[in-house]
Amino acid sequence: MDAMSSQPTTPATADADIATDTVDDPTAAAVATTTETAAAAESDEAPRATQNRSTTPGSDAFREYIGSGWAERPEVVPEPRRQAQYAAARRARVSELFPGKRLIIPAGRLAQRSNDTDYPFRAHSAFAYLTGWGSDSEPGSVLVLEPTASGHEATLYFRERAGRDSDEFYANPEIGEFWIGPRPSLAQVAGDLALATRGIAEVRSVLDAVDGDTVVLREADRGITDDVDAARLLLGDGSDGDGTDVDPEDHDEDDRLARELSELRLVKDEYEIAELRAAVAATARGFDDVIADLPRITAHPRGERLVEGVFYRRARADGNAVGYDTIAASGPHAPSA
DSSP: OBBBBOOOTTOTTTOOOOOOESOOOTTTTOOOOOOOHHHHHHHHOOOGTTTTSOOOOHHHHHHHHHHSSOOOOOOOOOOOOOTTTHHHHHHHHHHHHHTTOOOEEEEEOOOEEETTOOOOOOOOHHHHHHHHOOTTTTTEEEEEEEEEEEEEEEEEEEOOOTTSHHHHHOOOOOOOOHHHOOOOOHHHHHHHTTOEEEEGGHHHHHHHHHTTTEOOOOOHHHHHHHHHHHHHHHHHOOOOOOOSSOOOOOOOOHHHHHHHHHHHTSOOOHHHHHHHHHHHHHHHHHHHHHHTHHHHTTSTTTTHHHHHHHHHHHHHHEEEEEEEEOOOOGGSSOOOO
């Protein structure tokens, strides 16, 4: 039996079968885009997927040709999605728990499957919980909560789309719109999530400002965590006791951030409860689909694969995907509970 793939915006719902898609409007933004941190975004290295190729065109004539003749792309800024107000309330609760602390919560990166093929991206649960950006979020994004006199100011950093006159548009299959389709602008994401946005390259200024009051969600993005740890090493070993030095081996506040975020997600708000109920209903429809198709399934020598396919069709139609691979078997092959 499958576990429901939780809506990334309500990430602690992995105990059912199908997640509904009401959280993630597939037209609001594109899905897979970039694996690059700020440093990589500013480098001249070839995209990972084309590092082993020497035939990528780069002439001005080709660039002009490939970037011309496309339909106009209107800049429509959407109204905030429904979960934006709930994400703001969650950020407020985290702010109260960490007064005076700079909080860095990355989305995570794409995981390479082979060459230019990646596994489907799912943002880290804490990132999705605090932004409302779920399956349509941009890989490599970073949420930063900067301390202020009254709490925190939230800014979302992500890799903005490049123009059609750039090499990225056609030469980078990881993030180029020629390959993966439309991607959102800074203004569109800001409107959609009711969050301030900046380009991913600007997160470098945040990493350069790391101090003793900076806390990072360590497990979300190894590259970001390594940058924070490197900055802490430069600050010192914490031996002076004057508040300017940082013990680079002290991760207590990082660990507390991960723990607090996990525990906050245990208590569901009304939006998450509604999503859970919709997911349960979709799961029931998925099992009904399997039952209705049983004659064809039982007549096939690999009927378990048909069970998987029928259920997955419902998961994709009514939600995002299943939570984990289907286990379909009977008789001596059936797993015990």
